[in-house]
Amino acid sequence: GIQVEQSPPDLILQEGANSTLRCNFSDSVNNLQWFHQNPWGQLINLFYIPSGTKQNGRLSATTVATERYSLLYISSSQTTDSGVYFCAVGYNNNDMRFGAGTRLTVKP
Amino acid sequence: KAGVTQTPRYLIKTRGQQVTLSCSPISGHRSVSWYQQTPGQGLQFLFEYFSETQRNKGNFPGRFSGRQFSNSRSEMNVSTLELGDSALYLCASSPGLAGETQYFGPGTRLLVL
Numbered sequence: 001g002i003q004v005e006q007s008p009p010d011l012i013l014q015e016g017a018n019s020t021l022r023c024n025f026s027d028s029v030n031n032l033q034w035f036h037q038n039p040w041g042q043l044i045n046l047f048y049i050p051s052g053t054k055q056n057g058r059l060s061a062t063t064v065a066t067e068r069y070s071l072l073y074i075s076s077s078q079t080t081d082s083g084v085y086f087c088a089v090g091y092n093n094n095d096m097r098f099g100a101g102t103r104l105t106v107k108p
Numbered sequence: 109k110a111g112v113t114q115t116p117r118y119l120i121k122t123r124g125q126q127v128t129l130s131c132s133p134i135s136g137h138r139s140v141s142w143y144q145q146t147p148g149q150g151l152q153f154l155f156e157y158f159s160e161t162q163r164n165k166g167n168f169p170g171r172f173s174g175r176q177f178s179n180s181r182s183e184m185n186v187s188t189l190e191l192g193d194s195a196l197y198l199c200a201s202s203p204g205l206a207g208e209t210q211y212f213g214p215g216t217r218l219l220v221l
Binding site: 001033041042043044045048086088095096097098099100101 | 150151152153164165166167196198200208209210211212214215
């Protein structure tokens with residue numbers, strides 16, 4: 001089946017720093033989403049981005065489907081950005097496969 | 109608007125039992141998706157229901173089933189529970205068209221002893 005790899009697995013930043021999270025996938029996909037899970041377990045959908053670039057405030061995402069990767073940019077990070085960021089791809093029979101996540105810690 | 113609600117929030121069962129979890133979507137949303145999260149396997153997609161029909165299904169055994177009612181509320185059922193079914197079960201709702209944002213509930217944490 002399709003492989004979804006996220007890097008880095010862990011990231012520690014000082015408040016105000018910028019960061020880039022990466023998601024690589026091994027096969028063609030129908031869609032791609034980015035999620036954030038806060039330290040209390042609440043999951044939030046950030047972007048639905050099968051291709052192209054989207055921006056929402058301090059967050060933006062770019063997917064290059066032909067090269068099988070997606071990037072999530074976080075600018076001017078805040079402590080509330082801490083948590084785990086997941087990418088998930090939809091493929092073939094509309095199954096979804098999640099990456100293992102990037103755990104982000106933003107220190108004040 | 110009220111958010112996605114899931115009941116119960118916590119549940120303890122023993123091996124061999126069955127369990128039913130409930131999810132009430134945001135009013136007006138017609139799609140409900142279910143996910144399982146475990147420390148070992150991470151996040152996995154279970155299934156999606158839209159207008160009372162299963163639209164997509166993940167790679168889970170037949171012990172995992174679900175349904176959606178005419179008011180869009182959804183239930184998932186796990187029969188013959190195994191220790192490995194211990195997990196956080198999340199549901200998410202969306203209006204139903206591809207590309208629309210999913211809104212997640214707080215989850216049901218199931219412990220199988």
